[in-house]
Amino acid sequence: MSLLEVNDVHTYYGNIHALKGISFTVDEGEIVTLIGANGAGKTTTLRTVSGLMKPRNGTVFYADENIHDYEAHKMVSKGIAMVPEGRGVFGKMSVKENLELGAYYRNDAAGIRQDMEYMFSLFPRLGERHSQVAGTMSGGEQQMLVMARAMMSRPKLLLLDEPSMGLAPVLVDSVFDTVKRVSQEGMTILLVEQNAHMALQIADRGYVLQSGEIVLSDSAKNLQNDPIVQKTYLGVD
Amino acid sequence: MSRYLDDFSLVDFTINALRVVIIVLVFWGAFNTLTLPADAGRITGEQWFDLFVAGLTQGSIYALIALGYTLVYGILLMINFAHGEIFMAGAFTTVFLATWMDKIGFLNGYPFVAIPLLIIFSGFISMIIAVLLERIAYRPLRGAPRLVPLITAIGASFFLQYTFRGLYGSGFKSYPTVDILKGSVAISGFSIPIARIFVFVSALVLMGGLYWLVERTKIGKAMRAVSEDKEVARLMGIDINFVIMFTFALGGLLAGAAGVINGLYRPQGVNFFMGFRPGIKAFTAAVLGGIGSVPGAMLGGLFLGVIEAIGPNLVMTGLGIPGPNQLQDVIAFTMLVLVLIFRPQGIIGERLTEKKA
Numbered sequence: 188m189s190l191l192e193v194n195d196v197h198t199y200y201g202n203i204h205a206l207k208g209i210s211f212t213v214d215e216g217e218i219v220t221l222i223g224a225n226g227a228g229k230t231t232t233l234r235t236v237s238g239l240m241k242p243r244n245g246t247v248f249y250a251d252e253n254i255h256d257y258e259a260h261k262m263v264s265k266g267i268a269m270v271p272e273g274r275g276v277f278g279k280m281s282v283k284e285n286l287e288l289g290a291y292y293r294n295d296a297a298g299i300r301q302d303m304e305y306m307f308s309l310f311p312r313l314g315e316r317h318s319q320v321a322g323t324m325s326g327g328e329q330q331m332l333v334m335a336r337a338m339m340s341r342p343k344l345l346l347l348d349e350p351s352m353g354l355a356p357v358l359v360d361s362v363f364d365t366v367k368r369v370s371q372e373g374m375t376i377l378l379v380e381q382n383a384h385m386a387l388q389i390a391d392r393g394y395v396l397q398s399g400e401i402v403l404s405d406s407a408k409n410l411q412n413d414p415i416v417q418k419t420y421l422g423v424d
Numbered sequence: 425m426s427r428y429l430d431d432f433s434l435v436d437f438t439i440n441a442l443r444v445v446i447i448v449l450v451f452w453g454a455f456n457t458l459t460l461p462a463d464a465g466r467i468t469g470e471q472w473f474d475l476f477v478a479g480l481t482q483g484s485i486y487a488l489i490a491l492g493y494t495l496v497y498g499i500l501l502m503i504n505f506a507h508g509e510i511f512m513a514g515a516f517t518t519v520f521l522a523t524w525m526d527k528i529g530f531l532n533g534y535p536f537v538a539i540p541l542l543i544i545f546s547g548f549i550s551m552i553i554a555v556l557l558e559r560i561a562y563r564p565l566r567g568a569p570r571l572v573p574l575i576t577a578i579g580a581s582f583f584l585q586y587t588f589r590g591l592y593g594s595g596f597k598s599y600p601t602v603d604i605l606k607g608s609v610a611i612s613g614f615s616i617p618i619a620r621i622f623v624f625v626s627a628l629v630l631m632g633g634l635y636w637l638v639e640r641t642k643i644g645k646a647m648r649a650v651s652e653d654k655e656v657a658r659l660m661g662i663d664i665n666f667v668i669m670f671t672f673a674l675g676g677l678l679a680g681a682a683g684v685i686n687g688l689y690r691p692q693g694v695n696f697f698m699g700f701r702p703g704i705k706a707f708t709a710a711v712l713g714g715i716g717s718v719p720g721a722m723l724g725g726l727f728l729g730v731i732e733a734i735g736p737n738l739v740m741t742g743l744g745i746p747g748p749n750q751l752q753d754v755i756a757f758t759m760l761v762l763v764l765i766f767r768p769q770g771i772i773g774e775r776l777t778e779k780k781a
């Protein structure tokens with residue numbers, strides 16, 4: 188049984204039909220990536236899973252529970268965390284407060300403190316800057332912060348929306364390293380990326396999204412070798 | 425020459441001219457006032473001090489009400505113009521409880537119990553009205569264009585005024601006097617009325633409590649998160665409807681508390697319309713301090729109170745305008761207009777970002 192099972196989901200922005208009946212699954216422990224051009228519907232897919240948007244039709248099952256009409260704020264306690272597109276740090280709050288907000292639904296003060304120490308060991312930079320106002324941190328540091336913040340809720344399923352966007356190549360590598368590391372610790376990951384090259388390197392499986400529809404799904408390896416994927420998303424001639 | 429004409433803007437010119445005229449008038453008036461001969465009505469140091477304390481007292485009441493405007497604006501970017509009525513709801517309702525407490529001798533018998541009870545009761549009433557207002561009038565309009573909730577707020581304001589008029593009648597009531605608030609204490613040669621100390625200290629305690637709540641507690645953190653980014657706040661597991669309700673409740677609580685504090689300080693004038701002036705003054709204070717900013721509302725309130733008390737005497741006496749204290753409101757609203765023209769982000773507030781403006 189899959190951890191996440193999306194069945195024939197249709198999501199709209201007003202009259203704009205953004206997701207036209209997409210279905211996919213994510214199994215426990217997997218890294219699954221969604222690739223697609225701008226406007227394909229990748230963000231909309233994550234927003235639908237996280238409850239920020241409601242699908243008009245279709246079902247979203249998470250751990251065998253139909254969650255598609257749950258409020259977004261309920262999802263966190265179910266074990267779903269999302270790193271939104273464009274990061275979304277709370278810029279006026281300190282690094283520490285941002286992390287505490289990640290653990291908002293939890294009430295185990297000792298566990299939260301422990302997890303925070305753990306994040307500081309994963310991202311020593313955040314530890315050094317724990318009282319800095321998050322808005323004044325660099326793009327790379329903010330990316331670390333939002334990843335750490337999402338993990339503070341101890342999610343089972345982590346939704347990542349273009350974590351490498353706008354980062355220098357060195358930082359892109361470190362972001363993907365982190366994703367891999369988090370995955371090795373048992374977290375399940377649904378990764379949206381423009382950088383299909385990197386995403387397919389760390390993913391187990393992938394789906395290709397085009398104008399709100401899934402046009403291709405396969406193992407990451409096969410997708411890397413698929414001529415259409417190579418041409419359209421990997422820039423190979 | 426033609427370039428010069430292109431760059432010339434009549435609006436900018438007028439605004440700058442206005443700025444100069446105001447500054448000259450203020451300095452000229454102040455200079456004249458301070459150099460008045462002693463026998464021609466010069467204001468003594470003691471009188472200045474008195475005015476200052478009176479200003480701080482009035483200002484701390486403004487500050488308590490201003491916090492309600494600023495908290496709601498910080499979270500919903502909406503000006504709750506019915507907030508003055510929320511203040512009235514508590515103050516007007518509690519006048520009956522206070523009168524009854526006075527009649528049975530409890531108010532003067534156990535003032536240290538009775539006064540906090542009145543404050544809590546009034547805060548509670550205002551809190552309920554604020555929460556209902558949000559739930560019934562504002563929540564269904566969330567996401568509507570910003571003019572819509574604004575007009576609704578004005579409608580709600582009339583609704584509340586006439587509801588309370590219907591409930592309690594249109595006559596004026598007044599708060600009973602409390603013996604321990606009478607008299608003055610002398611502090612290093614200056615005499616300060618106890619009632620003013622009571623107002624100032626109560627307001628300080630409430631504001632300190634609010635500041636602690638916003639800065640140090642989990643719900644405070646959630647409030648700040650919602651005010652920065654509602655969507656990301658939801659992803660953190662924050663129930664934004666609850667946080668918004670809580671924010672209205674807090675604003676209501678402070679307004680209701682201010683209602684009793686004000687009533688015990690200045691007992692007269694309790695009726696269904698009593699929220700209008702303090703409401704609009706407190707809104708001015710919130711704008712002065714930078715709407716959306718909690719410390720801004722506190723300082724803006726105190727600042728407005730002091731300016732209102734000192735300003736007319738300082739400037740208008742020197743300009744030969746009689747009865748300066750009757751022009752308090754003129755000062756307050758002139759300040760509001762000037763701040764909106766010259767510094768819409770408030771005197772100490774941050775600049776409104778694109779998103780908020």
Ligand SMILES: Nc1ncnc2c1ncn2[C@@H]1O[C@H](COP(=O)(O)OP(=O)(O)OP(=O)(O)O)[C@@H](O)[C@H]1O
Nearest residue numbers: 200203205223224225226227228229230231232381
């Ligand atoms: N708020 C909105 N209102 C109306 N239409 C929207 C809105 N957000 C997205 N859309 C439309 O929905 C479709 C899918 O958008 P989505 O943001 O999911 O794409 P994406 O794959 O994440 O693109 P990108 O790679 O640029 O982030 C697009 O056609 C987009 O124009």
Ligand SMILES: [Mg+2]
Nearest residue numbers: 229230231272
């Ligand atoms: Mg996107």
